[in-house]
Amino acid sequence: MTSSGAGVSETASALCFALILLVPFAMAGLALINTGLGRSRSAAHSMMASLMAVAIAALVYFVIGFSWQGFAGGPVHTLSVGGKPWNWIAAEPFFMRGLQFDGSSSSLIVLLQIFSVGLAALIPLGAGADRWRLGAICASTALLAGLTYPLFANWVWGGGWLSQLGANYGLGYGFVDAGGSSSIQVVGGLTALSLAWILAPRRGKYSAEGMPAAVPGHNAVLVALGCFLATVGWCGLNSAGAILFAHGEADGCVLVTLNTLLAGASAGLTAAAITQVRFGKPDASLTVNGWIGGLVASSAACAFVKPAAAVLVGIIAGALVTFAVEWLEFELKVDDPGGAISVHAVSGIWGVLAVGIVAHFPTGYSIAGSDSGQWLSQLIGIATLMGFVLPMTYGLNWLLNRVYPQRVDIEGERQGMDLHELGADAYPDFVTHADEFIQR
Amino acid sequence: MKIAGFFLLLAGWALVAATLALLGSAAARTGFVLAGIGVEIVGMILVARSHLPVREDRD
Numbered sequence: 001m002t003s004s005g006a007g008v009s010e011t012a013s014a015l016c017f018a019l020i021l022l023v024p025f026a027m028a029g030l031a032l033i034n035t036g037l038g039r040s041r042s043a044a045h046s047m048m049a050s051l052m053a054v055a056i057a058a059l060v061y062f063v064i065g066f067s068w069q070g071f072a073g074g075p076v077h078t079l080s081v082g083g084k085p086w087n088w089i090a091a092e093p094f095f096m097r098g099l100q101f102d103g104s105s106s107s108l109i110v111l112l113q114i115f116s117v118g119l120a121a122l123i124p125l126g127a128g129a130d131r132w133r134l135g136a137i138c139a140s141t142a143l144l145a146g147l148t149y150p151l152f153a154n155w156v157w158g159g160g161w162l163s164q165l166g167a168n169y170g171l172g173y174g175f176v177d178a179g180g181s182s183s184i185q186v187v188g189g190l191t192a193l194s195l196a197w198i199l200a201p202r203r204g205k206y207s208a209e210g211m212p213a214a215v216p217g218h219n220a221v222l223v224a225l226g227c228f229l230a231t232v233g234w235c236g237l238n239s240a241g242a243i244l245f246a247h248g249e250a251d252g253c254v255l256v257t258l259n260t261l262l263a264g265a266s267a268g269l270t271a272a273a274i275t276q277v278r279f280g281k282p283d284a285s286l287t288v289n290g291w292i293g294g295l296v297a298s299s300a301a302c303a304f305v306k307p308a309a310a311v312l313v314g315i316i317a318g319a320l321v322t323f324a325v326e327w328l329e330f331e332l333k334v335d336d337p338g339g340a341i342s343v344h345a346v347s348g349i350w351g352v353l354a355v356g357i358v359a360h361f362p363t364g365y366s367i368a369g370s371d372s373g374q375w376l377s378q379l380i381g382i383a384t385l386m387g388f389v390l391p392m393t394y395g396l397n398w399l400l401n402r403v404y405p406q407r408v409d410i411e412g413e414r415q416g417m418d419l420h421e422l423g424a425d426a427y428p429d430f431v432t433h434a435d436e437f438i439q440r
Numbered sequence: 441m442k443i444a445g446f447f448l449l450l451a452g453w454a455l456v457a458a459t460l461a462l463l464g465s466a467a468a469r470t471g472f473v474l475a476g477i478g479v480e481i482v483g484m485i486l487v488a489r490s491h492l493p494v495r496e497d498r499d
Contacts, residue, residue, distance in 0.1 A: 082461040169460055169469075197491040206493055332488050373466065379473055380456055386480045387453025391446045 008105045012243050012250040016108050019240040019253070023115040026233025027054060030122045032226030033292065034338045037217035037285055038129035041416025043426035049125055049137045056138050057121040057145040058114050065117060067092040069150035071109045072159035084168040086161040090154050105244060112240050113153070116184050117145045119237070123188030126338020127196040128406075131413055134421050136406035143396045144191055152389055153183040157245050162384065165377045172374025173361060175381040178246040178256075179238035179299030181351035186385050187393070189345025192336065194394040199407045201335030203414075212329050215337065220284045227268075227288045234295040235260050242303035256302045260295060263302075263314035267294020267347075270318030286322055289339040293321035296344055297351035304359035313354045317347045349385070352378050442490035448483030452476045 008016065031050035038046050070076060070090025079086045092098075101107045121141045128137070155162040156177050166174035177183060206212055217223060235257045242248040242256045271290025275283035297317035298310055305313070324342035328334040334341065356375025400406065412420035419425060455476035463469050 084461075165460070197487075201493060210493070332491075333493050334491075376470060376473060379477065380460070383453055383456040383473065383477050383480060386484065387449045387451075387456065387476070391449050394446070 008108075008243055009249065012248075013103050013105070013108065015250045015253065016240050016243045017103065017111070019236040019243075020108065020112050020115060022236025023112070023119065023233050023240070025229045026237055027115070027119055027122055029226040029228070029230025029233055030119065030126070030292075032222045032229065033288060034122070034126040034129060034340075036219040036222030036226060037126065037338045039215070039416065040218035040427060040430065041418055041425065042130045043218065043418065044422055044424065045134065045417035045426075046125065046129060047426075048422060049132070049134055050122055052134065052138055053121040053125060053141045054118040056141040057118045060142045060145040061114055061117045061150070062096060064094055064146050065150040066096055066110060066113065067094045067150075068147075069113065069154045070158040071106050072157070072163070074106070074158070076154075076159060085164070086168075087159050087164065088155070088161060089151060090158050108240075109157075109244050112237075112244060113157075116153075116180055116237070117149050119180075119233075120149055120184045120188040120191075121145060123185070123340050123344045124192040124195050126340030126343075127192035127336045128199055129337040130202050130417060131199055131407050132195065133406060133408050133412075136400070136404060139400055139404060140191075140195065140397055140406065143400065144187075144393070147396065148191065148389065148393045149183070149187055151392075152187055152385070155384070156183045156381070162377075162381050165380060166370070166373075170370060170373060171377040171380070172356070172370065172372065173377075175377045176246070176304070176355050176359070176374070177300040177352060177381070178248075178303045179234075179241035179260075181296060181298075181300035181348045182381055182385060185296045185299065185344040185348035186352070187389055189341055189343070189348055190385065190390045191393045191397070192340040193334070193345060194390065194397050195406070196334045196336050196341065197394070198397055198401050201333065202337075203410070205335045206333060210333060212333070212335075217285055217337070223285060223288050227291050230292055230295065231261065231264055234264070234299070238299050238302040241299070246303040248303050252303060255307075258307055259302045259305055259310035260298045262307050262310045263298030263317065264291045264294040266311045266314035267291055267297070267318030267321070270294075270315045271322045274319060274322045285339070286325060289325065289343050290318035290321045293317040293343045293347035296347040297354065299348075300351040301355045301359045304355065304361055306360075309358040312358065313351065316354075317350055320346050320350055349382055352382055352385075441486050445483045445486030445488075445490060448486065449480050450483075452479030452481075452483060455479060 035046040070092045075091040076087040154160045162175035165171040238260045239253040239256045268291030272282040272287040294314035294317045321342045324346040356378035459472035
């Protein structure tokens with residue numbers, strides 16, 4: 001199995017490898033943002049959980065995940081529906097057996113995907129901050145990397161039925177998502193929503209009348225640094241995705257990177273402006289979350305829009321994140337310390353929809369399909385995320401919670417996750433030891 | 441309410457998927473896909489309402 005059926009040139013292959021190596025910066029960025037937006041007494045736990053999540057995701061994806069995701073042109077299980085073939089899951093061997101890691105497009109896809117699944121695994125950590133047990137994080141990540149992510153990624157990137165909507169039903173070019181707005185971001189964001197529901201709000205977050213208490217993040221510097229790192233990582237993620245999944249060439253990466261940066265920047269500025277107008281001062285955490293929301297939204301259409309359209313995508317994403325954070329906290333009583341649901345699920349869905357509204361596919365685009373009906377393909381993808389992925393990820397985590405309670409006990413929450421689960425604080429100098437002040 | 445909500449989410453998606461297989465015209469497909477998404481939105485509302493914290497759970 002050496003070719004994905006849609007090979008890339010040698011130049012694009014070399015560039016793609018270098019771009020994939022930038023993706024861990026996006027992971028580092030998300031980890032820092034999640035940590036900075038949580039409490040100081042859970043900071044070490046948050047970073048430790050990020051490492052564990054990436055490690056578990058990589059290993060589980062290596063063992064079983066890739067065998068169910070596969071790549072376009074590889075072996076698949078197919079259903080015949082109304083005379084049309086629906087590829088619904090890949091049939092690659094476990095442990096990535098048979099793959100040749102030789103710089104071919106299939107091997108580059110594997111490399112990008114093993115980083116992407118790690119990125120998706122980090123997203124729920126933002127929603128479960130300050131109360132999600134380390135063991136449960138590992139188990140939940142295994143479910144995400146072994147089942148939920150590979151299945152949907154197969155439908156989008158592995159030649160599955162969503163990507164075939166164009167060829168089978170004449171709906172545009174099928175469901176299009178170059179950089180992972182849906183398969184990475186929305187899948188991670190919906191898992192975050194499921195966990196926020198299952199874990200329930202932190203103690204003291206809501207009063208008896210249902211009013212939320214402000215629990216500010218403990219380190220805005222970490223959050224802002226995470227945003228810078230994530231921007232670098234996203235440029236690599238989107239550019240590599242455009243080459244491997246949107247049949248782009250090396251010279252297209254300039255436009256993709258520009259679009260990514262413009263979407264993030266305009267989203268961040270929009271969030272800052274909205275909070276300035278509404279609250280009198282710009283809010284740092286919402287500005288960062290808006291920026292990341294812009295990056296998330298840019299991913300799907302990054303290879304098919306002009307820079308002005310990328311700015312529009314970013315502006316709408318920034319506004320959506322700002323209002324979604326408030327709506328979830330005040331109206332739906334969802335406690336999401338890192339804003340993961342608004343940033344990744346809401347912005348990701350907007351990014352997917354934006355493909356059907358603002359994307360222009362080049363003449364002679366190499367995927368079978370037509371220019372009409374693209375927006376309907378995107379809507380079908382969104383319906384699948386909401387109607388299939390959300391119940392699946394909620395159901396899996398609900399079952400896990402029945403056999404292994406995911407929320408820390410009352411004492412652990414009071415003490416802080418660092419001391420309770422790791423036995424040491426992230427900032428030991430902050431701790432006041434009473435016995436040090438006793439006169440001897 | 442939670443179970444009904446998730447049932448509606450799945451039912452909405454099934455409606456969308458069935459539309460592709462059963463209907464040929466673009467207008468009918470569009471209408472039924474939008475209807476399926478409408479069913480999913482009702483399901484989301486039910487699921488979200490079922491997760492609102494009850495008074496006894498709060499501090």
